[in-house]
Amino acid sequence: DGYWNGAVATALKFGFELEEFACDGGLPPDRLQRVLYARGITGILLPPHPVSPDWGDFNWSEFSVVRFGYSCRTPEVQVVTSDEVRNAMLAMRHIRSLRYKRIGLVIGEVTEDRGGLIRAGFYAGHSEAELKQRLPVLIIAHSKALTGPRPELSIWLETYRPEAILTDQAAILKMLNEVGWRVPQDVGVVSCSVPGGDADAGINQNAEEIGRAAVAALISAINEGKRGMPETMSQVLIGGSWVDGASLPGLGTTKS
Numbered sequence: 001d002g003y004w005n006g007a008v009a010t011a012l013k014f015g016f017e018l019e020e021f022a023c024d025g026g027l028p029p030d031r032l033q034r035v036l037y038a039r040g041i042t043g044i045l046l047p048p049h050p051v052s053p054d055w056g057d058f059n060w061s062e063f064s065v066v067r068f069g070y071s072c073r074t075p076e077v078q079v080v081t082s083d084e085v086r087n088a089m090l091a092m093r094h095i096r097s098l099r100y101k102r103i104g105l106v107i108g109e110v111t112e113d114r115g116g117l118i119r120a121g122f123y124a125g126h127s128e129a130e131l132k133q134r135l136p137v138l139i140i141a142h143s144k145a146l147t148g149p150r151p152e153l154s155i156w157l158e159t160y161r162p163e164a165i166l167t168d169q170a171a172i173l174k175m176l177n178e179v180g181w182r183v184p185q186d187v188g189v190v191s192c193s194v195p196g197g198d199a200d201a202g203i204n205q206n207a208e209e210i211g212r213a214a215v216a217a218l219i220s221a222i223n224e225g226k227r228g229m230p231e232t233m234s235q236v237l238i239g240g241s242w243v244d245g246a247s248l249p250g251l252g253t254t255k256s
Contacts, residue, residue, distance in 0.1 A: 002207025003047055003068065003214075010215040018045070018215070029058040037062060043222045045214055046072050061228035064221035068214040070114040076233050078221070080214040082205040083237035084192070088121025088166065091190050091203050094242050095164050096127070098250040100188055104135040104162035106153070109142050111168050118192060122166060135160045140169060154179040157187070163251060164188035170197035173247070188248040201245030210238045 011018040023032050036044070048069030060075050068080040095103055105122045112119065119137055126134050138156045153175060165187055169175060172191070173183050183189050183199070191202035213236055
C-alpha cells in the first residue's frame with residue numbers, strides 16, 4: 001500500500017495517472033504490450049513480485065521503464081528500491097546499543113537469491129571485536145516460509161542461543177512461538193520491514209518515498225524520451241529509519 005500511495009500521489013502531482021495492469025493468464029505479456037501501445041501508454045512502473053515474471057518477447061524498446069525492488073530481475077532498467085545494506089547496518093547499530101551481543105540473522109532463500117544484501121549489511125554491522133560472536137545465518141526455505149514444520153529453526157536456536165534476531169520473515173513471532181521461544185523474553189526480534197510483519201521493532205523502509213521516487217524517475221525518463229534498455233543500469237537507493245518496538249526492549253529488561 002505504501003508503494004502504491006506514494007506512486008499515485010506523485011503521478012497526480014505532475015499530471016499523470018497511474019493505472020494497474022495484472023499480467024496473468026487473462027492478460028499475458030504479448031497482449032499487455034498491444035493494450036498499452038493501443039492506449040498510448042509509454043511509461044511502465046514494475047513493482048515487486050513474489051516471483052520474477054517471465055516477460056516472453058515483450059518489446060521494452062517501446063516504453064520508458066522503471067522497476068522498484070529486486071524481485072523482478074528483468075528487464076535491466078533503472079531500479080528504485082530500499083537501501084538494504086544500509087538498513088541492516090542501521091538495525092545492527094540499534095540492536096547493539098541495547099546491549100544485545102549474540103545477534104543472529106534469519107532470512108528467506110528468496111531474499112538471499114536476490115543478492116544477499118541484507119546479509120552484507122548484517123556482516124558489516126558487526127564491530128571487529130564482535131566477529132567471534134557472529135552467528136551462522138539461517139536461511140528459511142521458500143516452501144517453509146509460511147507453513148510447515150521448521151526443525152531447522154529449532155535446531156539453530158538451541159545450537160547458537162541468539163539474544164536477538166534480525167529477520168525479513170513477516171511471521172517470525174509465530175514461527176518462534178511454534179518452536180517454543182518467547183519474544184522478547186527468550187529472544188529479541190527486529191524486522192527488516194516495519195510495518196509488514198508481526199515484529200514491531202525494526203526498519204521502516206519508507207515505502208511511500210520509494211513509490212514517489214520510482215514515479216519521479218519514470219516521469220523523467222518519459223519526458224527525456226528514454227525508451228528501452230539503458231546503456232548503463234542505475235539504482236536509486238532509499239534509506240530506511242529505525243522504529244522502536246516491544247519485540248526488542250533491551251537486553252536484561254524482560255528476563256526473569
